[in-house]
Amino acid sequence: MKMAKKYAESIKSYDRSKSYELADAAKIVIDTAKAKFDETIELHVRLGVDPRQADQQVRGVLVLPNGTGKTKKVLVIAKGDKADAATAAGADYVGAEETIARIQHDNWFDFDVMITTPDMMGMVGRIGRILGPKGLMPNPKSGTVTMDVEKAVKEVKAGKVEYRLDKTAIIHVAIGKKSFGTQKIMENFNALMDAVVKAKPAAAKGQYIKSVTLSSTMGPGVKVNFRQ
Numbered sequence: 001m002k003m004a005k006k007y008a009e010s011i012k013s014y015d016r017s018k019s020y021e022l023a024d025a026a027k028i029v030i031d032t033a034k035a036k037f038d039e040t041i042e043l044h045v046r047l048g049v050d051p052r053q054a055d056q057q058v059r060g061v062l063v064l065p066n067g068t069g070k071t072k073k074v075l076v077i078a079k080g081d082k083a084d085a086a087t088a089a090g091a092d093y094v095g096a097e098e099t100i101a102r103i104q105h106d107n108w109f110d111f112d113v114m115i116t117t118p119d120m121m122g123m124v125g126r127i128g129r130i131l132g133p134k135g136l137m138p139n140p141k142s143g144t145v146t147m148d149v150e151k152a153v154k155e156v157k158a159g160k161v162e163y164r165l166d167k168t169a170i171i172h173v174a175i176g177k178k179s180f181g182t183q184k185i186m187e188n189f190n191a192l193m194d195a196v197v198k199a200k201p202a203a204a205k206g207q208y209i210k211s212v213t214l215s216s217t218m219g220p221g222v223k224v225n226f227r228q
Contacts (some may be wrong), residue, residue, distance in 0.1 A: 019225040022189060025214050026182045033178040033216035040069070040217045041178060041185055045171040045196055046210040055203040058171065059164035061142050062195045066184040067159025069177030072112035074156050075099065077120045077138075082149050086115070089153035096120065103127055109134065115144045115152045163196065169210075171196065178216060189214070193226065 014020075014028050026041075033039040049056040075093040076086035077100065086094045093099065093111060102108045104127050114131065116124050116138045124131070124138060131137040138144040142162045146152050163173050175188040193212070200208050215221040 014222065016220065016223075019223040021225055022186055023182060025222045025224045026185045026189070028222045029214045029216050029219060030178055030182060030185070032219040032222075035216075035218045037217075038069070039178045039219065040174045041176045041180070042215050042217070043171075043173050043175045043189060043192060044213045044215065044221070045193070046212075047165065047169050047171065047196075047204075048207045048210050049165070049169055049201060049204045051165045051167055051169050053203065056201045057165060058196065058199050058201060059141065059162070060195055060199050061160055061162045062191060063155050064159045064161060064175060064188045065191050066176060066180060066188050068161060068174050069180060070174070072156055073110065074153050075111040075114045076149055076153065077114065077116040077124055078149055079117075079120070082117050082147070085150045086153055089150040090157055091115075091149075091153045097123065100124065100127055103130065109136070111136075113144065113156050114138050115146070115149055115156070117147055117149060118145055121145060161192070163192065185214075189224075 020028065029041060033041075047058060049058060051057070073092040074090075075095070076083070076091040077096060078086055078094065079096050083094050083096070100123055114124070114136050121138070128137055140146070143152055143155065143160075161173055163171050165171060173192060175192060176185050197209070209226055212224040212226040213221040214224055
Protein backbone atom coordinates (compact mmCIF):
# COMPACT_ATOMS: atom_id res chain seq x y z
CA MET A 1 0.00 0.00 0.00
CA LYS A 2 2.92 2.29 0.72
CA MET A 3 4.18 2.01 -2.86
CA ALA A 4 0.66 2.63 -4.19
CA LYS A 5 0.54 5.86 -2.20
CA LYS A 6 3.84 7.02 -3.71
CA TYR A 7 2.57 6.10 -7.18
CA ALA A 8 -0.60 8.12 -6.63
CA GLU A 9 1.49 11.10 -5.49
CA SER A 10 3.66 10.79 -8.59
CA ILE A 11 0.65 10.81 -10.92
CA LYS A 12 -0.60 14.05 -9.37
CA SER A 13 2.75 15.77 -9.92
CA TYR A 14 2.35 16.13 -13.69
CA ASP A 15 -0.26 16.09 -16.48
CA ARG A 16 -0.54 12.51 -17.79
CA SER A 17 -2.47 13.63 -20.89
CA LYS A 18 0.30 16.00 -21.98
CA SER A 19 3.36 15.21 -24.10
CA TYR A 20 6.49 16.81 -22.65
CA GLU A 21 9.73 17.93 -24.24
CA LEU A 22 12.46 15.34 -23.67
CA ALA A 23 14.34 17.26 -20.97
CA ASP A 24 11.15 17.82 -18.99
CA ALA A 25 9.95 14.24 -19.45
CA ALA A 26 13.28 12.82 -18.30
CA LYS A 27 13.25 15.03 -15.21
CA ILE A 28 9.69 14.01 -14.32
CA VAL A 29 10.50 10.31 -14.68
CA ILE A 30 13.58 10.64 -12.49
CA ASP A 31 11.73 12.73 -9.89
CA THR A 32 8.84 10.23 -9.71
CA ALA A 33 11.14 7.20 -9.29
CA LYS A 34 10.60 6.97 -5.54
CA ALA A 35 11.61 3.36 -4.80
CA LYS A 36 14.50 2.72 -2.42
CA PHE A 37 16.58 1.05 -5.17
CA ASP A 38 18.14 2.61 -8.27
CA GLU A 39 15.20 2.25 -10.63
CA THR A 40 15.68 1.40 -14.30
CA ILE A 41 14.50 4.02 -16.80
CA GLU A 42 12.63 2.44 -19.70
CA LEU A 43 11.70 3.71 -23.16
CA HIS A 44 8.52 2.49 -24.85
CA VAL A 45 7.95 3.30 -28.53
CA ARG A 46 4.68 2.48 -30.31
CA LEU A 47 5.17 2.16 -34.07
CA GLY A 48 2.74 2.40 -36.97
CA VAL A 49 3.73 -0.95 -38.46
CA ASP A 50 2.17 -4.41 -38.57
CA PRO A 51 4.40 -6.80 -36.57
CA ARG A 52 2.69 -9.78 -38.26
CA GLN A 53 4.26 -8.82 -41.59
CA ALA A 54 7.81 -10.01 -42.29
CA ASP A 55 8.61 -6.86 -44.28
CA GLN A 56 7.56 -4.57 -41.40
CA GLN A 57 9.81 -5.94 -38.67
CA VAL A 58 11.90 -3.44 -36.71
CA ARG A 59 14.88 -4.72 -34.77
CA GLY A 60 18.52 -3.89 -34.24
CA VAL A 61 21.31 -3.44 -31.74
CA LEU A 62 23.40 -0.53 -30.56
CA VAL A 63 25.78 0.40 -27.77
CA LEU A 64 24.21 3.17 -25.70
CA PRO A 65 26.53 6.17 -25.13
CA ASN A 66 26.26 5.82 -21.36
CA GLY A 67 25.55 2.10 -21.09
CA THR A 68 22.50 0.70 -19.31
CA GLY A 69 23.72 0.87 -15.73
CA LYS A 70 23.62 -2.90 -15.51
CA THR A 71 26.65 -5.14 -16.07
CA LYS A 72 25.42 -8.20 -17.93
CA LYS A 73 26.86 -11.66 -17.35
CA VAL A 74 28.12 -13.11 -20.63
CA LEU A 75 28.45 -16.78 -21.59
CA VAL A 76 30.50 -17.63 -24.68
CA ILE A 77 30.24 -21.02 -26.37
CA ALA A 78 33.46 -21.44 -28.30
CA LYS A 79 36.63 -23.53 -28.58
CA GLY A 80 40.36 -22.98 -29.05
CA ASP A 81 41.57 -19.48 -29.85
CA LYS A 82 38.04 -18.07 -29.79
CA ALA A 83 37.51 -19.38 -26.26
CA ASP A 84 40.79 -17.78 -25.19
CA ALA A 85 39.78 -14.48 -26.84
CA ALA A 86 36.43 -14.53 -25.04
CA THR A 87 38.12 -15.03 -21.68
CA ALA A 88 40.57 -12.21 -22.39
CA ALA A 89 37.69 -9.89 -23.40
CA GLY A 90 36.00 -10.37 -20.03
CA ALA A 91 33.40 -13.09 -20.61
CA ASP A 92 32.01 -14.37 -17.31
CA TYR A 93 31.78 -17.94 -18.55
CA VAL A 94 33.38 -19.75 -21.50
CA GLY A 95 32.61 -23.34 -22.45
CA ALA A 96 31.41 -25.83 -25.03
CA GLU A 97 29.71 -29.26 -24.76
CA GLU A 98 29.95 -29.42 -20.99
CA THR A 99 28.31 -26.01 -20.59
CA ILE A 100 25.47 -26.87 -22.97
CA ALA A 101 24.91 -30.10 -21.01
CA ARG A 102 24.82 -28.07 -17.79
CA ILE A 103 22.11 -25.80 -19.21
CA GLN A 104 20.13 -28.76 -20.52
CA HIS A 105 20.35 -31.06 -17.51
CA ASP A 106 20.95 -28.75 -14.54
CA ASN A 107 18.71 -25.85 -15.65
CA TRP A 108 21.68 -23.48 -15.29
CA PHE A 109 21.00 -19.91 -16.42
CA ASP A 110 23.41 -17.71 -14.48
CA PHE A 111 24.00 -15.45 -17.48
CA ASP A 112 22.20 -12.65 -19.34
CA VAL A 113 23.63 -13.04 -22.86
CA MET A 114 24.94 -16.04 -24.79
CA ILE A 115 27.46 -15.49 -27.58
CA THR A 116 28.70 -18.27 -29.85
CA THR A 117 30.82 -18.83 -32.94
CA PRO A 118 29.05 -20.05 -36.12
CA ASP A 119 30.70 -23.48 -35.94
CA MET A 120 29.10 -24.09 -32.52
CA MET A 121 25.55 -23.14 -33.57
CA GLY A 122 24.63 -26.74 -34.42
CA MET A 123 25.36 -27.71 -30.84
CA VAL A 124 23.64 -24.64 -29.37
CA GLY A 125 20.63 -25.27 -31.59
CA ARG A 126 19.94 -28.52 -29.73
CA ILE A 127 18.86 -26.49 -26.70
CA GLY A 128 17.11 -23.81 -28.73
CA ARG A 129 13.70 -24.69 -27.30
CA ILE A 130 15.14 -24.00 -23.82
CA LEU A 131 16.99 -20.80 -24.74
CA GLY A 132 14.34 -19.31 -27.03
CA PRO A 133 11.56 -18.64 -24.50
CA LYS A 134 14.10 -16.97 -22.20
CA GLY A 135 15.36 -14.68 -24.97
CA LEU A 136 18.85 -16.20 -24.76
CA MET A 137 19.16 -17.86 -28.17
CA PRO A 138 22.16 -16.40 -30.07
CA ASN A 139 21.27 -14.68 -33.32
CA PRO A 140 23.46 -13.23 -36.11
CA LYS A 141 21.15 -10.17 -36.34
CA SER A 142 21.87 -9.27 -32.73
CA GLY A 143 25.59 -9.87 -33.13
CA THR A 144 25.65 -12.87 -30.79
CA VAL A 145 26.64 -15.38 -33.48
CA THR A 146 30.03 -14.17 -34.65
CA MET A 147 33.67 -15.09 -35.18
CA ASP A 148 34.68 -11.83 -33.48
CA VAL A 149 33.76 -12.93 -29.97
CA GLU A 150 36.15 -10.41 -28.44
CA LYS A 151 34.26 -7.48 -29.96
CA ALA A 152 30.88 -9.03 -29.10
CA VAL A 153 31.79 -9.50 -25.43
CA LYS A 154 33.18 -5.98 -25.09
CA GLU A 155 30.07 -4.44 -26.68
CA VAL A 156 27.72 -6.27 -24.32
CA LYS A 157 29.82 -5.20 -21.34
CA ALA A 158 29.82 -1.59 -22.64
CA GLY A 159 26.01 -1.39 -22.66
CA LYS A 160 24.84 -2.92 -25.92
CA VAL A 161 21.07 -3.28 -26.16
CA GLU A 162 18.77 -5.00 -28.61
CA TYR A 163 15.50 -3.42 -29.64
CA ARG A 164 12.69 -5.27 -31.39
CA LEU A 165 8.94 -5.08 -31.87
CA ASP A 166 6.63 -7.05 -29.63
CA LYS A 167 3.30 -8.44 -30.85
CA THR A 168 1.55 -5.14 -30.15
CA ALA A 169 4.01 -3.10 -32.29
CA ILE A 170 5.78 -1.62 -29.27
CA ILE A 171 9.52 -1.53 -28.57
CA HIS A 172 10.55 -1.69 -24.89
CA VAL A 173 14.18 -0.89 -23.98
CA ALA A 174 15.98 -0.06 -20.74
CA ILE A 175 18.04 3.10 -21.34
CA GLY A 176 19.66 3.66 -17.96
CA LYS A 177 19.15 4.13 -14.24
CA LYS A 178 17.65 6.89 -12.11
CA SER A 179 21.18 7.69 -10.89
CA PHE A 180 22.25 8.59 -14.44
CA GLY A 181 20.55 11.98 -14.19
CA THR A 182 18.67 13.83 -16.92
CA GLN A 183 21.56 14.46 -19.34
CA LYS A 184 22.73 10.86 -19.66
CA ILE A 185 19.18 9.57 -20.02
CA MET A 186 18.60 12.12 -22.80
CA GLU A 187 21.78 11.05 -24.61
CA ASN A 188 20.79 7.38 -24.48
CA PHE A 189 17.23 8.26 -25.54
CA ASN A 190 18.45 10.17 -28.59
CA ALA A 191 20.83 7.39 -29.63
CA LEU A 192 18.11 4.76 -29.47
CA MET A 193 15.45 6.85 -31.20
CA ASP A 194 17.91 7.69 -34.01
CA ALA A 195 18.43 3.95 -34.51
CA VAL A 196 14.69 3.21 -34.51
CA VAL A 197 13.99 5.97 -37.04
CA LYS A 198 16.77 4.70 -39.34
CA ALA A 199 15.35 1.16 -39.06
CA LYS A 200 11.99 2.20 -40.55
CA PRO A 201 10.88 -0.55 -42.96
CA ALA A 202 10.30 0.46 -46.58
CA ALA A 203 6.87 -1.21 -46.35
CA ALA A 204 5.74 1.00 -43.45
CA LYS A 205 2.93 3.37 -44.42
CA GLY A 206 1.53 6.42 -42.67
CA GLN A 207 2.80 7.68 -39.32
CA TYR A 208 5.81 5.63 -38.23
CA ILE A 209 6.33 6.83 -34.64
CA LYS A 210 2.90 6.70 -32.98
CA SER A 211 3.91 7.47 -29.39
CA VAL A 212 6.97 7.63 -27.15
CA THR A 213 6.84 7.12 -23.39
CA LEU A 214 9.44 7.13 -20.62
CA SER A 215 8.91 5.36 -17.31
CA SER A 216 10.81 4.05 -14.31
CA THR A 217 10.54 0.54 -12.85
CA MET A 218 7.92 1.48 -10.27
CA GLY A 219 6.77 4.85 -11.60
CA PRO A 220 4.11 6.03 -14.06
CA GLY A 221 4.70 6.65 -17.75
CA VAL A 222 5.42 10.14 -19.13
CA LYS A 223 4.65 10.95 -22.78
CA VAL A 224 7.47 12.48 -24.81
CA ASN A 225 6.87 15.00 -27.60
CA PHE A 226 9.02 13.34 -30.26
CA ARG A 227 9.49 14.95 -33.68
CA GLN A 228 10.71 12.79 -36.52
